[in-house]
Amino acid sequence: MHRLTTTLLFVLALVGCAAKPGKSFRELDYPMATRVVPIGNAEIAVHERGQGERTIVLIHGLGSYMPVWTHNLEALARDHRVIAIDLPGYGKSSKANHTYSMRFFAQAVRAVIQELGATRPILVGHSMGGQIAMTYALAYPGEVEALVLSSPAGLERFGDGEAKWLSEAVTPTFTCAADAEAIWVRHAQNFHRPPRDAEFMVKDRVAVIGGPDFADYCRAVSRSVSAMVDEPVADDIRDIDVPVLVLFGEEDALIPNPILHGGSTVRLAKKAVKDFPDGELVVLEKAGHMAQFEQPREWNEHVLRFLAAHPDKPDEASKTKAKAKRSPNEFVPLFDDAPAPIAPAPAPVTPAPPVTPAPPATPTPDTPAPPPTETIEPTTPIVPMSEEAPR
Numbered sequence: 001m002h003r004l005t006t007t008l009l010f011v012l013a014l015v016g017c018a019a020k021p022g023k024s025f026r027e028l029d030y031p032m033a034t035r036v037v038p039i040g041n042a043e044i045a046v047h048e049r050g051q052g053e054r055t056i057v058l059i060h061g062l063g064s065y066m067p068v069w070t071h072n073l074e075a076l077a078r079d080h081r082v083i084a085i086d087l088p089g090y091g092k093s094s095k096a097n098h099t100y101s102m103r104f105f106a107q108a109v110r111a112v113i114q115e116l117g118a119t120r121p122i123l124v125g126h127s128m129g130g131q132i133a134m135t136y137a138l139a140y141p142g143e144v145e146a147l148v149l150s151s152p153a154g155l156e157r158f159g160d161g162e163a164k165w166l167s168e169a170v171t172p173t174f175t176c177a178a179d180a181e182a183i184w185v186r187h188a189q190n191f192h193r194p195p196r197d198a199e200f201m202v203k204d205r206v207a208v209i210g211g212p213d214f215a216d217y218c219r220a221v222s223r224s225v226s227a228m229v230d231e232p233v234a235d236d237i238r239d240i241d242v243p244v245l246v247l248f249g250e251e252d253a254l255i256p257n258p259i260l261h262g263g264s265t266v267r268l269a270k271k272a273v274k275d276f277p278d279g280e281l282v283v284l285e286k287a288g289h290m291a292q293f294e295q296p297r298e299w300n301e302h303v304l305r306f307l308a309a310h311p312d313k314p315d316e317a318s319k320t321k322a323k324a325k326r327s328p329n330e331f332v333p334l335f336d337d338a339p340a341p342i343a344p345a346p347a348p349v350t351p352a353p354p355v356t357p358a359p360p361a362t363p364t365p366d367t368p369a370p371p372p373t374e375t376i377e378p379t380t381p382i383v384p385m386s387e388e389a390p391r
Contacts (some may be wrong), residue, residue, distance in 0.1 A: 004227060007337055012205070014278070019113070021210065021211075022207065022208050022209045022210035022211030022212075022214055023063075023207045023208050023211050023219065024208070024211050024212050024213055025090075025091055025092055025095075025208055025211070025213055025318025026092045028065075028091075028092070028204050028207065028208070029103070029119065030047075030066070030067055030092070031067055031070050032047045032066070032067070032070070032073065032084070033047060034046065034047050034066070034086075034092055035047075036092070036093075037112055037115055037116070039108065039111045039112060039115060039194065040111070041096070042088050042093070042094050042098070042108065042113050043094040044085060044086065044087075044088060044093045044094070044108065045066070045085070045086040045091055045092035045093045045095060046061075046083055046085055046086070046112060046116070047073075047075040047084040048081070048082070048083055048084075048116070048147070049073055049074075049081075049082045049084075050077025050078065050079075050080055050081050050082045051081055051222070052079050052080040052081050054079075054080050054081070054121075054122060054145065054307070054312055055080065055081045055113075055118040055119075055120075055121040055122065056076050056080045056081070056082045056083070056121065056122045056123065056124055057081075057082075057083045057084075057109065057113060057118070057121045057122070057123050058072075058073075058076075058082065058083065058085065058124050058125075058129075059085060059087065059105075059109060059123065059124065059125040059126070059129030059130075059133055060082040060084075060085075060086070060087065060090070060091075060129050061125075061127030061128040061129045061130075061151075061153070062127060062128040062153075062221065062224055062225065062228075063090070063175070063180055063205075063221050064090065064091075064126070064127075064129075065086050065090050065091030065092075065204075066084040066085065066086050066091060067200070067201070067204075068126065068290065068292070068293055069084050069202070069292065070293070071293055071296035071300075072290065072292050072296055072299065072300055072303075074301070075296075075300040075304065076124075076300070076302040078306070080122075080307075081118070083112070083113070083116060083118065083121075084346060085109060085112060087105055087108065087109075087129075087132075087219075087238070088100070088104075088105070088108050088214070088220075089217065089219075089223075089224070090217070090220060091186060095213050095216035095217055095219075095220055097100045097218075098218075098220070098223075098268050099223065099227075100223035100224045100227055101227040101230075102131060102132055102135040102227050102228065102231040102233075103135060103139065103231065105132045105226075105227075106113060106132055106134070106135045106136040106139055106140075109123075109132065109136060110136060110140060110143070112185070119143075120143060120144060120145045121145065122144075122145050122146045122147070122148065123136060123137070123146075123147050123148070124147075124148040124149070124150065124303070124309065125147070125149055125152060126150045126151060126152075126290070126292060126390060127150070127151050127152065127153050127254075127255075127289065127374050128153050128154060128224060129150075129152075130149035130150060130152025130154060131152060131153040131154030131228060131233060132216050133140065133147050133152075134147065134149070134152070134154055134233045134236075134237060134240060134341065135154075135231065135233060137242060138233065138236055138239060138240060141239075144242055144306070145242060146243045146244070146245070146306075146310055147240065147242060147243070147244045148244075148245045148247070148306065149244065149246045149247070150247045150248075150291060150292050150299070150301055151247070151248055151249060151252055151254070151255060151289050151290070152246065152333045153228055153255070153362050154228070154232065154233040154234060154236055155237075155246075155255075155268065155269070155272035156234065156255060156256050156257065156261065156272075157232065157234050157235075158229050158232070158257075159259070162229075162257075162260050163229035163230065164277075165260075166225060166226075166229050166257075166260075167225060167226040167230070168230060170221065170222055170225040170226075171222055172215070172219045172221075172222045172277060173218075174222070175217075175218040175220040175221045175222065176214065176215060177234065180202075180206050183202060183205050183206055183229075186200050187201055187202050187205070189253055189254060189288075189289070190254070190286055190289045190290040191287075191288040191290055191293075191294050192249060192250075192251035192286055192288040192294060193286075193288075193294075195293070195294060196271055198290075198294075199294060211324045211390070223289070225366070234272065234275075237272075237275050237276055238275050238277065240277070241277055241278070242278070243278045243279075243280075243282070243306070244273075244276045244279045245280050245282065245302070245303065245306040245308040246269060246272070246273050246276075246279060246280065246281050246282070247281075247282045247283075247284060247291055247292075247302060247303075248265055248266065248269045248281070248282075248283050248284070248291065249284050249286075249287030249288045249289060249290075249291035249294065249295070250265070250266060250283050250284060250285050250286070250287060251265075251285075251286065251287060251288045252265040252287075252288055252291075253288055253289060254288075255266050255268065255277065255289065261331075266283055268284065269281055274370060280306065282302045284298050284299060284302075287297060287299075293316045311373055
């Protein structure tokens with residue numbers, strides 16, 4: 001009862017915050033220092049920490065930003081150079097009319113890595129960031145030392161009808177119209193038990209409602225969801241020829257998709273990891289979709305153990321010629337031919353009605369009947385890929 005009362009008071013406080021003029025994302029207070037790296041006509045926020053011969057690049061998930069790595073940075077940076085990135089469209093990075101495809105994100109991450117003078121990094125991706133990391137490894141063979149995939153998207157397969165439904169369900173309005181209560185619920189779905197120190201994620205998300213770049217953020221989320229289902233990697237991971245560590249929370253409520261698939265996260269993970277030529281699976285107890293934040297000590301220990309067990313091989317490194325530092329102007333972000341502006345986000349005074357898109361009417365071999373199961377709030381169902389909270 002005490003927990004319920006505390007939650008209610010927290011949500012009521014957020015409603016009051018949401019009534020204020022929205023902040024720009026760049027006005028948010030991060031728990032780490034950031035700077036902006038110009039890449040072509042995009043500006044990408046980064047945080048750098050630590051030194052070492054090996055470089056770790058942290059890639060957040062859908063609707064998220066780099067502070068989700070708050071509990072991991074110090075441990076990873078003790079013996080490594082660590083670069084955390086706000087993807088284009090998210091956090092303190094620019095939010096132009098990009099395509100926000102998986103290929104675009106991989107290209108942007110690669111441009112940042114090259115601009116900062118790193119070679120053969122270890123890519124660590126959470127959720128959508130995991131799919132971006134796999135896309136990167138497949139697109140640029142020989143340029144990645146290893147992959148660490150935390151609750152990664154991309155291992156689950158979707159039929160054409162399912163992909164179409166997911167793309168149409170998460171519109172910019174779906175994200176923009178969410179009120180403070182819906183935002184809290186969606187963030188909570190990322191955890192087995194939402195930790196108190198994760199409340200800043202909700203406060204930040206509410207604080208930007210109606211802000212100057214909020215509509216652009218909503219567009220980025222919508223296009224990212226479409227890209228995740230339109231650019232699958234599940235059938236190609238046999239071609240990823242570097243060591244891969246996959247970590248899942250045993251209580252992950254977002255993977256597999258609770259509306260379309262349901263079922264066991266662990267069973268899906270075990271089956272998928274077998275497809276990697278050199279893959280390892282770790283399942284963390286008492287952890288949900290954001291295991292790196294909810295169980296950071298165990299998560300950090302497994303990642304560091306994995307990296308120690310797979311040292312970089314000089315002979316492999318010599319096969320990949322280190323490329324000279326590129327001019328940022330050589331990176332040209334991918335844009336749509338015509339802008340697609342959307343109306344400003346409505347003020348969250350009256351709670352938005354629950355968005356419950358109907359799954360495909362007639363299941364086909366490609367579109368199985370959707371059994372509910374993931375962490376989707378009963379009143380405001382969210383597809384697993386639309387973590388309004390980080391993903």
